[in-house]
Amino acid sequence: MAEMVRKSSVDEVLNHWILAGSCILLIITGFAFLFHLESVGAVFGGFDTMKSIHNWGGVVFSVSLLYSMRHYLADALHYDADDRQWFKVAGGYLSHKVKVPPMGKYNPGQKLYYLIILLAGIAIALSGFAIWLMKDNGSMMLLAHLVHNVAFVVFVIVVPVHIYLGTLANPGTFGIMVTGTMPLETAKKRHPKWIS
Amino acid sequence: MANNNTNSRKAILVTPELCIGCRACQVACKSWNQLPAIETRNNGTYQNPPDLASAAYNMIQYSEVPSDQNAVRWLFLSRRCMHCEDAGCITICPSPGALYRTESGAVAFDRDKCIGCKLCVNACPFDVPRYDAEDKVTKCHLCFDRIDAGMEPACTKTCPTGALKFGNRDELVSAAKLEGFATIYGEKDLGGLGSIYAFKEEPKLYGMKENPEVPSSVVFWHTYLKPLSLIGLGGVVGAAAIHYLAIGPHKDQEEEV
Numbered sequence: 430m431a432e433m434v435r436k437s438s439v440d441e442v443l444n445h446w447i448l449a450g451s452c453i454l455l456i457i458t459g460f461a462f463l464f465h466l467e468s469v470g471a472v473f474g475g476f477d478t479m480k481s482i483h484n485w486g487g488v489v490f491s492v493s494l495l496y497s498m499r500h501y502l503a504d505a506l507h508y509d510a511d512d513r514q515w516f517k518v519a520g521g522y523l524s525h526k527v528k529v530p531p532m533g534k535y536n537p538g539q540k541l542y543y544l545i546i547l548l549a550g551i552a553i554a555l556s557g558f559a560i561w562l563m564k565d566n567g568s569m570m571l572l573a574h575l576v577h578n579v580a581f582v583v584f585v586i587v588v589p590v591h592i593y594l595g596t597l598a599n600p601g602t603f604g605i606m607v608t609g610t611m612p613l614e615t616a617k618k619r620h621p622k623w624i625s
Numbered sequence: 626m627a628n629n630n631t632n633s634r635k636a637i638l639v640t641p642e643l644c645i646g647c648r649a650c651q652v653a654c655k656s657w658n659q660l661p662a663i664e665t666r667n668n669g670t671y672q673n674p675p676d677l678a679s680a681a682y683n684m685i686q687y688s689e690v691p692s693d694q695n696a697v698r699w700l701f702l703s704r705r706c707m708h709c710e711d712a713g714c715i716t717i718c719p720s721p722g723a724l725y726r727t728e729s730g731a732v733a734f735d736r737d738k739c740i741g742c743k744l745c746v747n748a749c750p751f752d753v754p755r756y757d758a759e760d761k762v763t764k765c766h767l768c769f770d771r772i773d774a775g776m777e778p779a780c781t782k783t784c785p786t787g788a789l790k791f792g793n794r795d796e797l798v799s800a801a802k803l804e805g806f807a808t809i810y811g812e813k814d815l816g817g818l819g820s821i822y823a824f825k826e827e828p829k830l831y832g833m834k835e836n837p838e839v840p841s842s843v844v845f846w847h848t849y850l851k852p853l854s855l856i857g858l859g860g861v862v863g864a865a866a867i868h869y870l871a872i873g874p875h876k877d878q879e880e881e882v
Contacts, residue, residue, distance in 0.1 A: 462719035476720040480740045564743040575842045578850045586857040593865040618877045
């Protein structure tokens with residue numbers, strides 16, 4: 430077996446699964462509320478129970494999101510010249526012929542994605558808590574309802590892109606989500622500045 | 626959501642100038658719907674209960690306004706759910722069937738399906754829905770159970786002066802116009818209300834809301850955000866599929882080419 434290098438700690442892998450799982454659960458139940466998907470409601474034992482699952486799933490997501498900051502935030506705030514060049518060649522995703530600059534642990538697309546998830550996540554969590562707990566404040570409810578749905582649109586657009594890039598578009602990447610490790614040889618090619 | 630057969634749409638026509646403030650409508654409503662009494666305090670007005678409540682689906686609003694002839698004019702306004710055609714409560718409700726349109730065009734509720742989120746309360750232009758002690762929605766349902774059994778709502782049945790009339794909406798509107806009422810409040814508002822009011826004076830005088838509208842954030846959400854969430858999800862899934870087929874996944878080898 431090829432020599433492996435650890436990219437993500439065990440708690441990072443675990444927390445990412447919690448974040449991903451709760452996020453997908455919240456998106457599915459969110460769509461069910463938005464479009465009155467009775468079959469989805471039936472799976473969760475009716476809309477009343479689904480509301481509780483959505484609310485408490487939101488608590489799990491919020492805690493997991495805050496915890497994820499220790500794993501990704503520092504990296505996500507730091508960009509260099511190679512990162513700027515990466516954006517110019519669209520990360521090599523639009524053509525295999527362009528030269529992609531050497532990357533560190535994360536490419537700037539991933540870093541930007543994290544910032545979007547963090548900001549939209551904070552917005553959707555705070556507005557969610559407002560809808561849940563501030564029912565008698567009319568203007569707050571309507572504002573929170575709007576913010577919750579704007580952030581939801583952001584999530585349903587960026588999360589599938591993240592899933593695609595982490596699976597089909599970059600074979601082998603999903604293994605890091607499971608084991609936290611990747612082959613050293615691959616790491617040297619994809620993350621030269623991190624591995625050196 | 627729209628009630629296609631407009632001929633079957635029923636309505637209550639309120640003619641406030643015929644109302645004598647007897648509150649028989651309040652009693653009849655409580656009686657039919659088996660609603661408990663509410664303990665209230667005298668706060669300087671005969672208006673009682675002071676507001677719509679989970680145990681008061683309708684009420685008479687008493688207002689005192691200045692007058693040339695007398696010291697004061699006493700106006701009575703029978704209030705209940707307006708049964709909007711474009712109902713903000715139904716639009717925003719996340720639980721299917723909790724708020725719904727009956728065949729006769731009323732906005733009714735199913736408390737077993739209510740999930741207690743209170744979004745309907747904030748989307749209602751007329752401040753109508755109330756929550757009961759178990760956090761379930763309640764409000765006037767136009768006595769749809771009586772209508773389905775060939776009867777009229779309890780409040781209109783009991784009204785002794787004709788201030789409350791029940792019937793086909795079209796007929797009530799034309800009859801009120803023929804009688805010379807200047808304003809039929811709710812004829813066009815929110816797609817047409819199911820509780821319409823015949824006024825000779827300004828509706829504002831009686832405390833009616835001017836230009837009632839579903840909150841703009843709710844309209845924006847329903848018109849743009851809801852479709853955008855589906856289009857957005859479908860768009861990126863489609864784009865990913867096209868990318869996978871047309872360009873293909875990342876290949877480490879080609880980096881050296």
